[in-house]
Amino acid sequence: MADTLRPRDAKDVEVAVQSALAAAKTVEIVGHGSKRAIGRPAQTDLTLDLSGLTEVTLYEAEELVLSAKAGTPLAEIEALLAANGQQLAFEPMDYAAILGGAKGRGTIGGALAANVSGPRRIRAGAARDHFLGLWAVSGRGESFKSGGRVVKNVTGYDLCKLVAGSWGTLAAMTDVTIKVLPRPETEQTLLIRGLESAQAIVAMSNAMGSSCDVSGAAHLPTDIAARIPAQEIGGGAVTALRLEGFSASVVARKHALEALMKPFGELTTAEEALSRRLWTAIRDVTPFAAHASTLSPREGEPPLWRISTAPSRGLELTATIARSAQAQMFYDWAGGLIWLTLEAADDAGAALIHSAIRAFGGHATLMRAPASVRAAIDVFAPQDRALAALTKRVKESFDPQGVLNPGRMWAGV
Amino acid sequence: MSLVMPQPDEAVLARRERIVAALRTIVPGEGVIAAEREMRPYEADGLTAYRQLPMVVVLPDTTEQVSRVLAFCHAEGIKVVPRGAGTSLSGGALPLADGVLLGMAKFNRIHEIDFANRVAVVEPGVTNLAVSEAVEHAGFYYAPDPSSQIACTIGGNVAENSGGVHCLKYGMTTNNLLGCELVLMTGEIVRVGGKHLDAGGYDLLGIITGSEGLLGVVTEISVRILKKPDGARAVLVGFASSEDAGECVSKIIGAGIIPAGMEMMDRPAIHAAEEFVHAGYPLDVEALLIVEVDGPEAEVDHLIARVEAIAQSCRAVTCRASNSEQERLLFWAGRKAAFPAVGRISPDYYCMDGTIPRARLPQVLKRMRELSESYGLAVANVFHAGDGNLHPLILYDANKPGELERTEKFGADILKLCVEVGGVLTGEHGVGVEKRDLMPAMFSEADLNQQQRLKCAFDDKGLLNPGKVFPTLHRCAELGRMHVHAGRVAFPDIPRF
Numbered sequence: 064m065a066d067t068l069r070p071r072d073a074k075d076v077e078v079a080v081q082s083a084l085a086a087a088k089t090v091e092i093v094g095h096g097s098k099r100a101i102g103r104p105a106q107t108d109l110t111l112d113l114s115g116l117t118e119v120t121l122y123e124a125e126e127l128v129l130s131a132k133a134g135t136p137l138a139e140i141e142a143l144l145a146a147n148g149q150q151l152a153f154e155p156m157d158y159a160a161i162l163g164g165a166k167g168r169g170t171i172g173g174a175l176a177a178n179v180s181g182p183r184r185i186r187a188g189a190a191r192d193h194f195l196g197l198w199a200v201s202g203r204g205e206s207f208k209s210g211g212r213v214v215k216n217v218t219g220y221d222l223c224k225l226v227a228g229s230w231g232t233l234a235a236m237t238d239v240t241i242k243v244l245p246r247p248e249t250e251q252t253l254l255i256r257g258l259e260s261a262q263a264i265v266a267m268s269n270a271m272g273s274s275c276d277v278s279g280a281a282h283l284p285t286d287i288a289a290r291i292p293a294q295e296i297g298g299g300a301v302t303a304l305r306l307e308g309f310s311a312s313v314v315a316r317k318h319a320l321e322a323l324m325k326p327f328g329e330l331t332t333a334e335e336a337l338s339r340r341l342w343t344a345i346r347d348v349t350p351f352a353a354h355a356s357t358l359s360p361r362e363g364e365p366p367l368w369r370i371s372t373a374p375s376r377g378l379e380l381t382a383t384i385a386r387s388a389q390a391q392m393f394y395d396w397a398g399g400l401i402w403l404t405l406e407a408a409d410d411a412g413a414a415l416i417h418s419a420i421r422a423f424g425g426h427a428t429l430m431r432a433p434a435s436v437r438a439a440i441d442v443f444a445p446q447d448r449a450l451a452a453l454t455k456r457v458k459e460s461f462d463p464q465g466v467l468n469p470g471r472m473w474a475g476v
Numbered sequence: 477m478s479l480v481m482p483q484p485d486e487a488v489l490a491r492r493e494r495i496v497a498a499l500r501t502i503v504p505g506e507g508v509i510a511a512e513r514e515m516r517p518y519e520a521d522g523l524t525a526y527r528q529l530p531m532v533v534v535l536p537d538t539t540e541q542v543s544r545v546l547a548f549c550h551a552e553g554i555k556v557v558p559r560g561a562g563t564s565l566s567g568g569a570l571p572l573a574d575g576v577l578l579g580m581a582k583f584n585r586i587h588e589i590d591f592a593n594r595v596a597v598v599e600p601g602v603t604n605l606a607v608s609e610a611v612e613h614a615g616f617y618y619a620p621d622p623s624s625q626i627a628c629t630i631g632g633n634v635a636e637n638s639g640g641v642h643c644l645k646y647g648m649t650t651n652n653l654l655g656c657e658l659v660l661m662t663g664e665i666v667r668v669g670g671k672h673l674d675a676g677g678y679d680l681l682g683i684i685t686g687s688e689g690l691l692g693v694v695t696e697i698s699v700r701i702l703k704k705p706d707g708a709r710a711v712l713v714g715f716a717s718s719e720d721a722g723e724c725v726s727k728i729i730g731a732g733i734i735p736a737g738m739e740m741m742d743r744p745a746i747h748a749a750e751e752f753v754h755a756g757y758p759l760d761v762e763a764l765l766i767v768e769v770d771g772p773e774a775e776v777d778h779l780i781a782r783v784e785a786i787a788q789s790c791r792a793v794t795c796r797a798s799n800s801e802q803e804r805l806l807f808w809a810g811r812k813a814a815f816p817a818v819g820r821i822s823p824d825y826y827c828m829d830g831t832i833p834r835a836r837l838p839q840v841l842k843r844m845r846e847l848s849e850s851y852g853l854a855v856a857n858v859f860h861a862g863d864g865n866l867h868p869l870i871l872y873d874a875n876k877p878g879e880l881e882r883t884e885k886f887g888a889d890i891l892k893l894c895v896e897v898g899g900v901l902t903g904e905h906g907v908g909v910e911k912r913d914l915m916p917a918m919f920s921e922a923d924l925n926q927q928q929r930l931k932c933a934f935d936d937k938g939l940l941n942p943g944k945v946f947p948t949l950h951r952c953a954e955l956g957r958m959h960v961h962a963g964r965v966a967f968p969d970i971p972r973f
């Protein structure tokens with residue numbers, strides 16, 4: 064069991080990394096540990112637990128900015144924003160369903176480090192698009208900042224973008240500033256019944272290519288739709304198109320969207336409450352929930368992949384995979400995000416999936432698999448030689464000794 | 477010129493003829509320009525106060541040529557300055573006397589328009605407006621719309637992370653890209669992203685965007701295209717004070733409204749614009765706000781009514797909503813012509829660019845008026861009110877001895893003021909050479925060193941656009957050196973907090 068360090072402030076984080084450097088020890092950075100089972104398994108000498116760094120240090124609703132210490136619970140930030148009629152537009156998912164553990168965990172630092180997002184990604188962007196400023200400690204044990212606290216944040220390189228999605232391999236964030244946005248007044252979801260996946264992709268493409276400002280577009284094939292806890296959506300395949308905004312606007316856009324979608328199939332509407340439950344389930348990938356409530360995925364749990372691809376290529380991609388393995392999947396982001404489980408193979412289907420990605424474009428991340436599998440295969444997208452070399456140099460420019468989350472994304476990074 | 481650029485390398489200049497000959501073997505015909513007269517058009521960008529002839533101009537036509545030019549320059553230790561349309565207002569494309577100026581103008585093809593995936597794949601020399609024009613027939617457009625969009629190129633937009641009046645709602649360049657092909661200084665070609673969302677690894681696209689040509693040369697870009705909103709309307713509101721205008725902006729956002737555009741002008745800017753284009757702006761107000769909302773008619777009308785009500789509650793002196801597309805465009809005509817309008821009332825003007833927390837606007841304007849008096853130079857302000865991006869225009873006469881120097885000092889004071897109130901040195905024009913020496917006002921040495929270490933990961937010899945962005949150039953070996961930590965760490969053992 065690795066020794067755990069619990070810094071009380073940013074200075075402690077700096078001292079902790081410097082000490083680790085001096086003692087030639089490696090460090091795993093954790094907040095609540097809600098995403099700890101993603102990535103190559105850590106075998107570090109120390110654990111740096113940032114969950115003690117909690118405080119919203121600045122919130123100016125009318126400036127659309129919020130600053131917080133990196134370990135601040137995401138739930139606390141979301142509650143504060145909701146009380147002020149605002150939200151995190153990138154709609155961060157809750158990993159409890161797919162990875163086990165209690166709901167509602169996760170820190171703002173963790174959400175940014177993993178560049179999380181949800182169904183609204185297609186309209187509002189991911190965490191990286193709302194990340195305005197940071198203070199962090201590099202793997203050199205030096206505190207640095209980037210960005211600022213204004214919506215147009217960047218002077219110099221936009222290091223926030225790079226740190227977002229770097230899974231703690233570049234720096235330990237201590238303070239972050241994010242852009243926050245108004246919470247829509249209301250939402251409704253137009254449901255199209257019984258579409259084959261191919262038709263659904265076309266329908267979603269048409270919807271996204273309209274001026275209806277769709278903020279969620281997902282297709283749940285029959286076997287998946289049956290697992291959605293919102294029973295009212297009924298049986299059969301469901302294609303869901305979400306409209307959010309001022310109520311007059313939602314009503315007007317729904318009429319326009321209905322006219323556009325009528326040729327595809329039977330239409331029904333999920334009103335606000337049902338719509339919210341449906342999109343929470345899609346966001347949290349509850350159809351592929353882990354059966355265990357322990358934190359680490361158990362042996363025998365089917366591997367779960369998250370694939371991002373061009374929406375129009377998604378179907379060919381999944382068909383290719385399904386020809387060689389028993390697979391189940393559903394589509395978010397108008398077909399561009401595929402959540403896919405398949406029968407457990409020794410490599411969790413990695414060879415099959417990576418080869419399909421090479422053929423159709425995109426990238427895949429293994430979101431759930433036993434540690435032994437994650438240690439043996441590419442959990443994140445494999446890289447060609449030039450990109451891998453550049454990635455390694457970028458890592459070294461922040462963390463030359465490889466002390467921060469070494470090997471979490473790729474061996475040697 | 478007070479600007480100090482990196483010392484030209486005499487050894488490189490001495491080899492000029494051989495270098496030109498070698499470049500001609502890579503880029504044939506007229507793609508290599510070495511005659512002084514023909515290089516003249518490249519001696520400056522939009523920041524015309526600074527001029528420098530390059531050693532040679534190269535206009536490659538293919539990614540392979542770019543790769544070979546960069547590999548050659550890397551091997552020979554020759555500096556390279558990339559250039560798009562040369563509309564930079566911060567001197568980002570200012571040539572170096574011993575450098576190759578790499579003009580990307582020939583990369584002007586649109587490779588693919590993919591409506592099903594809502595992506596356009598274009599070369600970097602395509603102008604911003606041309607992307608929107610190429611997809612207009614299907615009712616689509618490319619959202620970032622910098623005011624130079626007729627001339628500026630997508631490659632330059634990537635380098636500067638350009639915005640525009642609509643970026644509060646639709647994002648800056650960085651929020652509208654999906655992928656790119658990048659040539660590193662070594663000549664290596666790296667592909668990042670594609671038609672899918674998010675990177676599979678580090679967000680290199682995010683770091684390339686806004687890197688001002690210091691990390692690599694982009695040769696292909698995939699941008700997101702959007703369906704045009706059904707309609708748009710604007711409200712023109714006059715206020716007796718900038719405080720009232722600022723309060724109105726805050727209340728609009730506080731009401732959960734994110735306008736498609738929200739622009740503010742101060743009295744001098746209003747007067748200059750009105751005199752120039754006769755947009756019907758009120759002349760007896762201190763601040764003018766243009767608030768535009770877009771979407772379906774029901775939404776637009778609903779929001780216009782709410783914005784009007786908020787404006788009244790903030791003591792608006794005048795308030796007019798556009799009732800036709802023609803009227804909406806007229807409201808914008810004055811704002812869009814603000815720079816040339818100011819150009820008419822003064823022999824020269826210097827366009828500044830900084831960002832402040834919006835609530836600090838009255839304080840910043842007041843201090844700016846004081847500075848204006850003490851420097852004896854007039855200033856007009858246009859302001860992207862939604863995102864806090866301020867464009868003060870300092871009026872001066874370059875023919876009066878010392879006035880340019882005084883203007884630059886005034887400008888530097890304004891930018892320092894932006895940082896002082898919690899803002900940043902730039903909004904959308906980049907750092908370039910213009911604000912390079914002000915970077916320490918915002919960043920510590922540790923901050924800047926970390927940024928430069930990242931540059932080393934892309935450009936180990938520091939050959940790509942040196943002298944821009946960073947006030948002090950360090951060698952990569954020096955930056956990479958780890959200083960003894962063990963000696964100065966308080967706890968030689970692992971601490972327990």
